[in-house]
Amino acid sequence: MPRIAYFGPEGTFTEQATRAFLGDPPTDTRPVAPDSELRPLETIAAALDAVRSGEADAACVPVENSVEGSVAATLDALVAGDPLVAIAETVLPIRFTVLVRPGAAAADVRTVATHPHAAAQVRGWLAENLPSAAVLPSSSTAAAAVGVLAGEYDAAVAAPAAAARYPLAALATDVADVRDAVTRFLLVRRPGPAPARTGADRTSVAAVTADRIGALSEVLTVLAGHGINMTRIESRPTRNRLGEYRFFLDFEGHVADHRVGAALAALRRHCAEVRFLGSFPRADQAPNTVPTTTADEDFASAQRWLTAVREGREA
């Protein structure tokens, strides 16, 4: 039975995302068998390390949200140990439930705990509805709910899954300052063949640029020159020294696409370090843009011509 680690404890948004990966039969977008064993772990790093050590076959972690941006803990942990690759993504609409102990009212709430990414999405609601409550950070939204049960906090801003999992009462549901907020989650495993290309794929890499003038523009030029549409760029410090950064790049296409393979090979030449973080179907299934001159057949016919030139059969 496949073992799937996720950023827990039980009742996180990440658990909801993990369940979105369950498919019977498994597919590229729902690659996890429904009888898989789901294992909650307290931190993102622990979930990823469980895959590295072989304790789990895959892990689900949040990677970015539309309000607060990247989940730095995920980016850092993805490159902090042995290689891992994403094989699927899912995008979850985010609405919060404010949980209290049964019988408690808004007037009883002096402390509210939640994950920092959640806090950033409900600041307005808290200011209006619980103006005198102190907002405290917790390791996850579900850890905040567990803390309310234990009497550590008076309220938790949590996922609907936490309301179902823990014997707490909902003070408010459907809470969100930004109506259509979404979070994107990845399913990662140890390196292996990428899922089949669908024509609506995303590729993710982490690159440390060379230390020279224009190094980042070389990276962008490589992508543009291969007709590749970038969907995200995010920098994180390498932690080696001040001023050295690792760029997390997402772009359209699959490692099996000729233009993507050629761009990856060029990035490898241009950058001090490149780590492949996976090619997988886009959650929105939006077909990749393939500019004329960069389709597989364009590369193949150019290669046939070059081979003929080298062999003296054409000029």
Ligand SMILES: O=C(O)C(=O)Cc1ccccc1
């Ligand atoms: O804490 C959780 O429940 C998570 O899964 C992380 C998170 C927090 C806020 C929005 C989306 C995901």
